[in-house]
Amino acid sequence: MDRKQQLVRLCLTLVILIGTTQGVLVPSARIIKLPIGNTVPTIEPRVLAGGRISGGELVQGEDVPYAAGILIVGQTGVRWCGGSLITSTYVLSAANCYTVIPNPIFVLLGASDMTNVTDIVIAETLIIHIGYDPQTSQNDIALLQLSQEAEIGPTVRPVRLPNWRQLQSTFNGQLATVSGWGALWHNAPEILPMNDLRRTSLPVITNLACNLRFPAAISDSQLCVEAESGSPCSGDQGGPLTVADPDGNSTLIGVFSYVSIFGCNSGWPAVFTRVTPYLQWIEMYSNAVISDDFEF
Structure with a gap:
């Protein structure tokens, strides 16, 4: 790791330590022990031909092996x-999913086909970023x-996390892939989850371009993708x-965080929490180890 990377990593650590007194660390997460559910709820996925993760294509079991379906009871x-x-024992998700807690949470893995799920694991702890603001996302x-x-x-x-060398990467212009079991269109009547995992590839756009659609709402800790040809949706x-x-x-x-109030088939950008600003947080609250550089 070069001098610049060391300084950037040090700054991240200092951000987490801001507000501490006499060396006592101020927590940057709410840590909630979850009740253990005894029975997995019945899943009745819907099978629909065609349709728009909006605009997505079906995937096979080995295509997106890191995708986790989460049932919050x-x-x-x-x-x-x-x-x-992200590791054999940790899943990264969005805070907006967990508005009512504590509840039993079941994690479905290897579930590209909901009728043939590889593994179902109960979550024992929920860790939510202390700064989560549901009003601004x-x-x-x-x-x-x-x-x-x-x-x-x-x-x-597990999926690969960005390395420290990518800390300042914007990924602007790169084709990115979003996947999920959510609705195929805005206000669609289907029951979630859908039977099959879908994915679609969309270009990452600049935060400046995204702020033209969401004025003053998109920060450096978020990123957006163009969603004219497809979009993540409810679920x-x-x-x-x-x-x-x-x-x-x-x-x-x-x-994935949210789409416009006009819906997932409106053509407006889809908004995501950017992972790179939270690498230190992820490393602190999980057993993930962030690599210093590319490993390929």
């Missing part, structure tokens, strides 16, 4: 969200600690946005 029903397996990021290790295999495998919150690496693997650059 409440007294009034079940909510569906997405996530990304800032710091919309959360971690789930699993109660046991996921069964790693061809259809279940995809927390899901992954990745870019392809030269070695054929994918790097996670975003966590």
